[in-house]
Amino acid sequence: MGRVEAKVALVTGGGAAPGLGSAIAARLAEEGATxxxxxxxxxSAEARAAEIRDGGGKASAIRHDVTSERDWDEVIGAIARAEGGIxxxxxxxxxxxxxxxxxxxPEDFTRVIDVNLKSVxxxxxxxxxxxxxxxxxxxIINISSVAALVAHAGLAAYSASKxxxxxxxxxxxxxxxxEKIRVNSVHPGMIWTTMQQASFQRSPGSLEAAAATIPMGELGEPRDIANCVLFLASEEARYITGAAFVVDGGMTMR
Known part of the structure; x- marks a missing residue:
């Protein structure tokens, strides 16, 4: 416990459950972060923050359009005023x-680039x-994807953004x-999130087929990504910057 004690953290896209953001927020709170x-x-952000508080952690929710420069100014400014910094x-x-x-x-492509890359x-x-x-x-930890590393048909916009x-x-x-401001990326493989679940619901039987392509034989859990993020956020990673951490059950080693 206490690996990010007294630290102030912002997690964007934290509303979905199960989701990477909600798991990351919960894990950081477990280890002492506000x-x-x-x-x-x-x-949905309020619901996730309430769950963290119910578990004894410190959390607040903020509405945030990550493609809006004004929203970023307001969100970071509000956190800094409340907590003295971030x-x-x-x-x-x-x-x-x-x-x-x-x-x-073109509209779809621009939207993906705006949400996935411009927001970062x-x-x-x-x-x-x-x-x-x-x-x-x-x-600063930017969530990318294994789609940044290997090609996937039908994911041109997503892969370009990541x-x-x-x-x-x-x-x-x-x-x-x-300045000791460390910036790293994390590249999840197939993780059991609401987004992934929706994809498999559209294609019955694809879950088993997908798991069979992963050397470890199963999809990852959101907490697997959260644990990697926690490490990078903590002082244990004080000498790591500009690195790309792949958490994919071995997908990209083929």
């Missing part, structure tokens, strides 16, 4: 568009500015390393 759960659906930012919010190139419209730029930019203002070290997150993360890490 957590702000943000989501465009405020009711130590950990998890850029987790994201969407998927599973369309082949002939069906992928906006959040990282605002977080770095606040950490610099407060002369604090910090940890590959952008990978190199964006490394570039910013180069800029902030001397």
């Amino acid at each position: 957590v702000f759960v943000s989501d465009i659906d405020q009711a 130590d950990i930012v998890i850029n987790n919010a994201g969407i998927v568009s599973a369309e082949t190139i002939d069906k992928l419209t 730029y906006l959040g990282t930019r605002r977080a770095v500015a606040e950490m610099r203002r407060g002369s604090r070290s910090g940890s 590959a952008g997150v990978l190199l964006f993360t490394k570039s910013v890490a180069m800029e902030t390393a001397r």
Whole structure:
């Protein structure tokens, strides 16, 4: 216990359950962080924050459109005023568009890039500015995907956005390393989230087929990603920046 004790953390896209953001927020709170759960659906963010408080953790909810620069200014500003600064930012919010190139419209492509990549730029930019203002070290963790590393048919927009997150993360890490502001990315494989469940419901029998392609033989759990994020947020990872952590049961080693 206490691996991020007294740290202040923001987790975007934290409303869905089961989801990566909600699991990350809960795990950070378990280890002592004061957590702000943000989501465009405020009711779901409130529900997740209440669950954390019911478990003895410290959490608040914020409505947050991650594609809005104004929202980022308001969210980070409110947290800094309430807590004196911010130590950990998890850029987790994201969407998927599973369309082949002939069906992928410019509007769909732009929307995926805005939510998955532009939001990471906006959040990282605002977080770095606040950490610099407060002369604090910090940890920024951007949730990417194995789709940034290997190709998948029908995921051109998603893969482009997540590959952008990978190199964006490394570039910013180069800029902030001397200030001890660490910036890393996490690349989940197939994880049992609400988004993944919806995908399998549309294709009966695909769950078993998908699990068979994973060397470890099963999908991951949101807590598997949360544990990796916790490590990167903690002082145990004080000498790690610009790194890409793959949590995929072996999918990408083939």
